[in-house]
Amino acid sequence: METTSSVLAELRRESQSIFNRIHSITEDAAFVKQVHGHYPDFPLLPNMRCGAWYTDPEITSPERAYFKSTDGHTNNWSFNLRRPNLHILPLLAQHAGLILVDSTRAGKRIPDALSKTVPIWCTVVNRAIFNALPKHTRCLGTPHSIRHRGASTSSYSLPTLDRPLRPIWITPATTVFPTFPKPPDCAFYPIICVSASKQVTDGMERRASGFAYIQGSGDDHELWSMGLTPSLYWKHRHEILSTASSALPDFVRLLVSVASSSHTDDPTDPNQLMCTTPIRHVSGHISISIIASLRRPDLLQAHSAVAFVCLTPQDQDQDPILAGATTKEASGSFRMLRIQTPEGKKGQHHFLTVVLPRAMPFIQHHLQDQRTVCIACNTGTDMSVGVAVAALAMFFRPDGSLCAQGNARADISKDVLKTRLQWIIASYPQANPSRTTLKRINDFLLSPFSDLSTPGTPGSSDRTSDLDE
Template identity: 35%
Template sequence: MGSSGAFPTLDSLHFPSAQTSISQTLASLRRSALSVSNRLQSIETDAEFVREVADHYGLPLVANERCGSWYIDPTVKVGSAYFKSTDGHTGQWDFSFRRLNLQLLPLANQYGGCVIVDSTRRGKLMPDALSKTVPIWCAVLNRALFPEQEEYHCVNLPPNYLGESEESQIASRIDGFVHSLQSLKLDLTHLRQQLGKPMQVAWANRSYIHPPNLLPNHNSHLLVLCSASRRVQGAEMSEGGYIQGAGDDSEAWAHGLTPPVFWANREILKQTAEEDLPGVIADLVAEYKRQNTVHQATLIAPTRNLYISQTDVRVDVGTQYDLVIDCHGDPRTTEGNSGRLNLGCASAKLGSRDLRKSLSRVREFIAAQLGSDSSRTLLVTCETGKDLSAGVVLAIVCLFYAEDGSFDVSQSKRSMSKQFIRQRLAWIVSSKHDVNPSRSTLQSVNAFLMEPPDY
């Protein structure tokens, strides 16, 4: 057969320009469906459900950060929790010692429980943080703090949600987590007094409330695990502008907008055209920062003189604190200032690597400046107050503080173990509940502390 009668090739049937147009159109429709305006409207819709849940149980609202704060008006938010879904992922179930969440114990005792608010993106009924991480945490604390009340020792999981095998594997790990918690040498008697009674969990989402008739009672505290968003199975374009888990991953869409700024300026944001939102948001955020830039330092108990906070250029060495270590400050700017140590670390993972090389300077600074007068106050800062500064504080409390929190320069010559470092980390996360040192930061600190002393 001649070329004129040949079958057409696949390439000859393609229409590149038309295909590109369709692809661009679909992408444009998806971007429109996921617009900032749609996200903020979806958040408001979900916040109404959250308020209904709180009213039903008569319990206050706690945000599981960072997503949960979008769904709670700051005027009615009583606290924050830091439960991660990764600690509930299948096969990775864990009780995190970087996120002890002990701040919830006195809060639950004060109110009889609370509603913990979170959300998740399209397709899931609830995040793993609510379906597994919090139930594991409750079971561990109930067993550790109330060993005699065995009726509260089981790990309660949402109905018909996990397979029998996964439920069994989670249950088999609880005793190991309890043992690890006990090994931190926390004052469990004090924690029991703070909590008062064991905890029970319930779930509230758009599909069900379970158990249906469980309410706060005299025998236990109730933690209601509330997933704010309606479950969406299909594409966002089919939902008329509604976005499941609209508050999730806000760094990618919010242009710097934060929950407090959103709740304080909802009407302005609603009245702003989509194309003008980035500029308006930038102005609102800048104004909020001008009015709310005081960073409160947190004392690391049981020490009496060691503090941690986010970096604040207004901190005055010699007046507010005797000594300051700034993880990101330029080392060239501290010449002649013996009370300040700037480490010059970069941000994020690069900063964690820099920290490994800087900790010997921290050790020398503390030995020289605090060794002669242990009553002097020391503030450690970084750009977030949660990562590198926590790593530096961890190194300091391991090197220079005794079990009772007293400063002792001779402590720096002792040998270290991972278990000892974990116990000291518990001091930090128990004192400042939002600290979140990265794995890279902790690896740098462990490597430094566990190497043989060079003096």
């Protein structure tokens, strides 16, 4: 006779089964495709990270949105300038609407990112553009006390919209999809928020095809995916779905291993291409770029006008750039600074005491030599962004021009750091530096004991960063 604990253990095991997860995602993706078929003129955007599992790249816009659920949690009625999502507004205006896809775990019908954060975002954008809450948005159910000052007082450029934004929610329980008048007759821009997963109150449901349906399977994929990514899933989905449950883990390991060893560049992924994400300013491009990784060994030799700051894991034995260049070519040119960085708390201390102190003089030198500086880390979203924020604050004026002879500025403040982070996010929406990384930048540049002429002499200040407000 099965005990309660053994039953619970089996449920936990099944909930982490990659076979159940993948087949559940496939069922939800079919629903998303059905919704898109009803609104074929609207671009389909995944809400990162979870939404990418449910959106077929063949019908998905290259743009990505990042509405975080915690930004809309109860009593948190503020607009997060680190995740403004303003880059999707031109796309919205061009197509007169868009579809935003996400999912949530068992027990909820709609994720907080769609039910709370998106309405706050719509309201703030409407107020910032129209200087008052339009009548069309009064039904959003968000408090009138939402702090919207950030959107209109930040350095972000707001597009011209001729009507307000309005969220519309669709779930698998929706029986009739709403219809909208054709532009220009529609009085608003619909943001169609699609919750991809069917609500399941008991954790999972058995399917006749032989798998257990799990609501929100794409969430927290690090816990179950074994290294499989949404792009790998969609590229090999037919082979994956035809693989038996017992053989699927080994097949996925093989896929991940082959993808990792081949280092095949994905031409649709801007993070994998050389310097495709320069920081932009209203006055033009700034000579700082961010990429996720440097995978081609010929990059260093091929781009003499570019210098590289490459932050790699401490346990990485061989750098892919150095693998294709002689020691003399790599070190003698002094065009690449490679810093191995540990993970976790040690990594953050290392970022403050080693990465920033070594990176700033290197960047300053190459900016003086009129080179573009390309900053890379494994993700392209955290530490590389932090280094770029510090460099932009130290070596560039508010108008985006380089300080005379690349000299470091002495008038750095929290407002300056916020503005430089906004420059990056406006050009590179994937940027998502952690709160700790931003705090280390504050410590490095604003500590009363630091000396900008010799950057990186950290003081004992423990002030809390407000860069992420």
